[in-house]
Amino acid sequence: MRTSPHPKLFNHPDPITISMPRKTVWYLVLAVSAVVAVATVPAASLEGSGPAEEGVVYTEPQDIGRPNRVAVIEVSGKGTIKIELYDNMTPITADNFADLADSGFYDGIKFHRCIDDFVAQTGDPNTKNNILYDDGMGGSGTTIPLEICRNASHIDGAVGMARSTEPDSASSQFYICDGPQHGLDDWVRMESSGEHGYAVFGVVIEGLDIAKAIAATETYGYRRPALKDHPVDDIVMTSVTVEQPEWENATGNGSGKDVSGSSRDAPAAGPLGLSLTIAAAVILIGRKRRW
Secondary structure, X not given: OOOOOXXXXXXXXXXXXXXXXXXXXXXXXXXXXXXXXXXXOOXXXXXXXXXXXXXXXXXXXXXXXXXXXXXXXXXXXXXEEEEEEOOOOOHHHHHHHHHHHHOOOOOOOEOOEEXXXXXXXXXXXXXXXXXXXXOOOOOOOOOEOEEEEOOOOOOOOEEEEOOOOOOOOEOOOEEEEOOOOHHHOHHHHHHHHOOOOOOEEEEEEEOHHHHHHHHOOOEOHHHOHHHOOOEOOOOEEEEXXXXXXXXXXXXXXXXXXXXXXXXXXXXXXXXXHHHHHHHHHHHHHHHHHOO
């Protein structure tokens, strides 16, 4: 909450605009409007994440007029993991994952990197060839930009895209966080080392216990240093599908409004609207006082 550097001004018995000349009031309107505009900009926009950079996309949450899609991963001998895809925050990355899943790309791929209290990683087609030493080096043949949304952070169960040292090198490999891993967040890494973090594009909404069990599975360790984090036993994704949850669009216009007609997740009044409201109030007061 902002406080005035001159609190005594607000103890004046009459509104501060009453004894002011018209020009002074208009200057006040402009000043207040500027303050309101800055105060109402989302935190992510104010703080920023650095200058524009090729291969890096910064986003903010959007109202997409429908629920986010859900990915369903069937893991052989383990069970089902369901992931909410962040269509509303990282749409490029969510679409990339959904397209690969719809094509059957992920079916039969194994988890190849498991670290207890850190991540369970999968998505590499090389795991199908039974040559363990090239696991973790493959992809789909295409890459996507590093897509960052500050609202999509590495919480427990977050799902992110693995990549090489280049920001826009993510392809098909992804990981599930076993516990919060905020050291992987882009803004944390940029502040601490100047290097980019990783894109979060979803979160586990069912079967997190299964993902944690996979992360804690037995690995080769230092018995085979080159495969230190590789599971000893195969952990296979037998199928990966993407579903659109059922929902009732009462208006039939795709706006995501409920029966009452009020929009879901309606945005708050923007800076311009608040500024105009303040200006109108000051003008009305001035007319009553006949400056």
